Amino acid sequence: MPRPRSLTHDQLASAALAVIDRDGLAGLSMRAVAKELGMSTMGLYRYVDEREELERLVVECVLGAVDTEPPPPEAPWGERIEIMVRRLRDTLSAHPAVVPLTVAHRHRSPGVLRWSETVLAILIEAGFEGERRVVALRSLLAYVIGALQLAHLGPLSGDGTVAISALRPTEFPHMAETARQARNVGADDEFFGGLAALMRGLNT
Template sequence: MPRPRSLTHAQIADAALAVLDRDGLAGLTMRAVGAQLGTSTMGLYRYVADRDELEALVVERVLDRVDTRPPLDVPWPDGVRELSGRVRRAVGTHPAVVPLLPAHRHRSPAILRWGEAVLAVLTRAGFTGTGRVVAFRALLGYVVGAIQMEHLGALAGPGTAVIATLPRDEFPLLAETAREAGAVGPEDEFGGGLDLLLDGLTRRLDT
């Protein structure tokens, strides 16, 4: 009987990503990934302890493609914009991974390297101590949250369309804002929100 072939974590992550792209998060099972690899479910457990570890491998596979080198010779807000855009673009190629980001980002070496790059940009700008903590957490929260909103609750999605039909006598501003949201593209939404945050951080730095 032939010996089962060895698998690498990269191969397993690629197979899981293929399943995730094709079948969504609900379809990401050990059985489905094993079938994608041409091995049994029990055979896959030789390399991956459980579904949680499988998800972490997928998240890292996507984020590992992010260039985490700090941009040089640019104003610090532009450096933050560039680093933030890199994460958004990488995740955007595999949007089904978005729900897994909050749970597994702490375990991703790639996102840790990204965080170090963002902190390097903030430090060069003059952020220190508590101010740097708050600035970093605000940026991280914005990037992760904005990516989730873009793919799980897009402005052009059904949720916005429903809000636009709310009774105007009870929810006039919500309904009006939802109708206006149709003219806002994802690039403008992400970039505009990030600009607001960076403007606030700049004012704090200048005080």
């Protein structure tokens, strides 16, 4: 075997992640990642066939870090699900710009699969069967993905909310008032408030 590879997939993904964290998802380019690695642009193509594969590596690198060990079984199942959701959210929150990539590549990520497997085990133990189980898993995923994107692109405490609370109150009175109140709602309160509601509803 001639000439061993000098870069691991993890190093590739970390470099890409560094670019994304610094310049946003739009800043991700083969050139930028190559420069980050101190190599020529085309050198990168010895490791990945195309940009999409690099994106998959990034997703795996991020999602692979999720703790998928089953939470302590003595806790009620609702709490255990919340623990799992919290882990996923914490992991993705560290790199919010990759969430769109996650959505696109989630089917091939062992990370999400392992996470889903653990969540399903809890749901099954809690008595979820058939369609009800499918709906529970999908709605949890949908909520996490949607909430993270909303939070990243327009956090409650950010410009958007300020702009809305300044709207002509005659046209959008409820929006203006709600936006004013929203400034006092932290990102965690918002996320876990909605999650708690979803969990209550799934339970009944």
